[in-house]
Structures are given as structure tokens and as C-alpha cells.
Amino acid sequence: DYSRAVEEGRxxxxxxPRAYFIDDENSVDLFLGYAVAALRLQTQLESLGIHICEDTPLQVYLPCGVGGAPGGITFGLKHLFGDAARCYFVEPTHSPSVLLGMLKNDDSVRVVDYGIDGLTEADxxxxxxPSKLVMGLERYLIDGIYTIEDDDLYRLLTLLRDSExxxxxxxxxxxxxxxxVTQDIPSGGTHIAWLTGGLFLxxxxxxxxxxxxxELLG
Structure with a gap:
């Protein structure tokens, strides 16, 4: 459980006395560091000749744990592109802490209080x-949240390996x-699936x- 790991780190x-603890839950430094990714992405899009506007929006899908990384990235993208950047968080069905927090308008919500076990391969x-810092900002910025089952994670991991x-x-x-999930997108938009890691797996x-x-794909 990520929250327990953070508690132990703190x-x-x-x-x-020589330690300075930074975590995704309540670090403005880290949040703004994530936001820098938007500037780098802007440079990459420009180099590819991709123009972002409301008629050709940028659709970004961001894996979400406590919310720090996707929150910071969304913050940066909205500053650069405004409503032409549409940012969606995605969480496991067994650990939808930010989704619950948004629905209940409660940044102290716990998934276990709703009979959800928090057990997922998406460690x-x-x-x-959810992060209190992120909850206070993102409710005004994100365009949606969707959840995903673990079996779909395995299928997509395999499909990406085989195709790319x-x-x-x-x-x-x-x-x-x-x-x-977001099929109401105007034609001509750019989709970005944010890949959060795998190098050290x-x-x-x-x-x-x-x-x-x-096996699941048959």
C-alpha cells in the first residue's frame, strides 16, 4: 500500500537531520516538477508539427495513484493549452481513491471504507x-476519470509489446x-497515453x- 510506504518514509x-522527505501526497516541489513535463511535451509536439487547439485537442490519459504525477502534468498542460488539453486520470477498479474523493468531495476518503480491497497488479x-494537495486543485482541472480492471492491464501490456x-x-x-473510453473526441485530435514506467521491472x-x-487474449 503506497500510503503505508509514505508513512514509513516520513x-x-x-x-x-540531513533528510528532506518529498512525496506525492503533499509536496509542492514535486508537483511543480511534474508540471515541467508539459513544457517538454510542448517542444516535442512542435517538432512534429502538431498544432493543439480546441478543434484539434490534446487528449492525455494519465495513470493515477495518489495523484501527484498526473496532477502536476495536468496543471502544466492546462497552463499551456487551456481547454484544448483534455486530461483524464485512470485508476484500478480496486483502488479508485481519487475518483472516490472527487465523488464524495472528501480528500480524507479511504477506499477500504467502501468495501474496496485496494489489491491490484498496478502496484x-x-x-x-488521495493527495490533499492534488484534490484541492484537480477538481477544477481534470476532464474525467475512468477505471480499469487488472485483466485489461495484462491484455494491453501484451498488445503493446507485440505491436511496438x-x-x-x-x-x-x-x-x-x-x-x-472517451469516444466523443473531435476528429483530428491527438491522443497521448502516458506510460509511467517499465525500465526497472x-x-x-x-x-x-x-x-x-x-492467455487472456486467447
Whole structure:
């Protein structure tokens, strides 16, 4: 559980005068660091001759755990492109902490209080409660949230490996379903599925995920 890991990190740093603890839950420094990604993406889009406006919007699908990374990225994109940037968070069905927080208008919500176990292969998204910092900002910025089952994570991970030879972690695969969920997009828009990682995923674990995806795809 991510929240417990953060608690332990804070505890260890509290006893070290040379430690400065930064986490996704309540760090403005880290939040603004994530926002820099929008500037880098803008440069990449310009180099490809891709123009973003409300007629040709930028649709971005962002895997969401506690909300820091997708929140910061959304913050940056909205500053650059305004409503022409449409940002969607995606969470596992077993750990939809930000979605629940938004629906209940409560940044102290816990998924376990709603009978949700928080158990998911998307370990980076296995968060029981949302970031208070992010909740205070993102309710005015994001365009939607969708959830995804673990079996779909495996399927998408496998499909991406076979089609693009790209190794990702199950958490990252969550973003790939975005275009199927948001089908009211004007023609000519640009879709970006934000891939959050996979480089450090042990090969044997990746292979297990890949083979499970193959099995589920039939």
C-alpha cells in the first residue's frame, strides 16, 4: 500500500537531520516538477508539427495513484493549452481513491471504507487515499476519470509489446484504454497515453505479466 510506504518514509526521515522527505501526497516541489513535463511535451509536439487547439485537442490519459504525477502534468498542460488539453486520470477498479474523493468531495476518503480491497497488479496505483494537495486543485482541472480492471492491464501490456516492442509495467498499461473510453473526441485530435514506467521491472515479472496477457487474449 503506497500510503503505508509514505508513512514509513516520513518516519525514517524524521529522525535524520540531513533528510528532506518529498512525496506525492503533499509536496509542492514535486508537483511543480511534474508540471515541467508539459513544457517538454510542448517542444516535442512542435517538432512534429502538431498544432493543439480546441478543434484539434490534446487528449492525455494519465495513470493515477495518489495523484501527484498526473496532477502536476495536468496543471502544466492546462497552463499551456487551456481547454484544448483534455486530461483524464485512470485508476484500478480496486483502488479508485481519487475518483472516490472527487465523488464524495472528501480528500480524507479511504477506499477500504467502501468495501474496496485496494489489491491490484498496478502496484504504483495501489493507493488507499488521495493527495490533499492534488484534490484541492484537480477538481477544477481534470476532464474525467475512468477505471480499469487488472485483466485489461495484462491484455494491453501484451498488445503493446507485440505491436511496438515496448516493455511497460501494468500500471502504465492503464493509460492505453483511454481512447476507447472517451469516444466523443473531435476528429483530428491527438491522443497521448502516458506510460509511467517499465525500465526497472524485473524481466521474469514482466514475462509473467506478458504470458498472462497472452492467455487472456486467447
Amino acid at each position: 518516519r525514517q526521515c524524521a529522525g535524520d 504504483g496505483l495501489a493507493v488507499g487515499s 516492442d515496448c516493455k511497460i509495467e501494468p500500471s502504465a498499461a492503464a493509460s492505453l484504454k483511454g481512447p476507447l 524485473p524481466e521474469n515479472i514482466f514475462r509473467e505479466c506478458y504470458e498472462k496477457g497472452k
